[in-house]
């Protein structure tokens with residue numbers, strides 16, 4: 001790994017993250033400009049730090065020359081949604097785009113991880129235009145609700161704190177917290193239906209007043 005020129009290697013990943021952040025934020029802006037509910041609440045992105053790349057490469061036995069193909073989350077985007085249904089909408093929007101190719105999907109929402117982790121992962125191949133020409137670059141897009149993100153952020157910090165050796169009691173608490181996050185998502189989805197019903201009743205009333 002000593003001979004790797006990391007600055008050079010990471011250039012396309014940084015470009016991919018920067019460009020995709022702008023593009024995904026533009027999706028939100030379009031919904032807002034139409035006065036519609038945006039399925040995207042906010043977007044974040046990062047390039048994996050070199051230390052984390054090295055740690056993961058060692059753990060997964062990935063050689064330098066295999067990084068671009070075998071480590072799919074060097075560039076990472078995260079799309080946060082208010083409601084679980086919004087995730088389906090975001091997926092549909094991603095599938096319909098022509099500026100990248102979806103190469104893999106991992107559904108950790110229907111297939112929750114043992115830790116309690118829930119999120120939908122989409123691996124895309126994004127063509128980055130560089131001064132050396134086009135470089136197809138893998139990017140992991142994680143799509144999750146605000147509740148899923150809250151849980152994952154806390155769990156990630158605790159994992160870091162315990163360096164992967166989390167006490168069983170903490171693991172159990174996290175599983176209970178994951179269950180609570182799941183219930184919160186379910187309640188919010190229910191509430192969403194209520195809100196939409198209320199808006200429909202309001203619209204219907206307005207129509208009646210106009211036709212009376």
Ligand code: 0O2
Nearest residue numbers: 048052056073076106113115116117121151152153155156
């Ligand atoms: P970061 O940048 O610190 O978030 P692996 O890395 O072995 O777990 P793999 O095969 O690379 O998994 O792919 P996966 O599981 O689709 O994606 C890995 C990323 O998903 C992780 O990145 C996390 O961001 C997220 N993730 C997966 N499982 C969990 C989990 O149990 N808890 C939390 N909080 N996040 C999870 P990294 O590598 O942790 O890097």
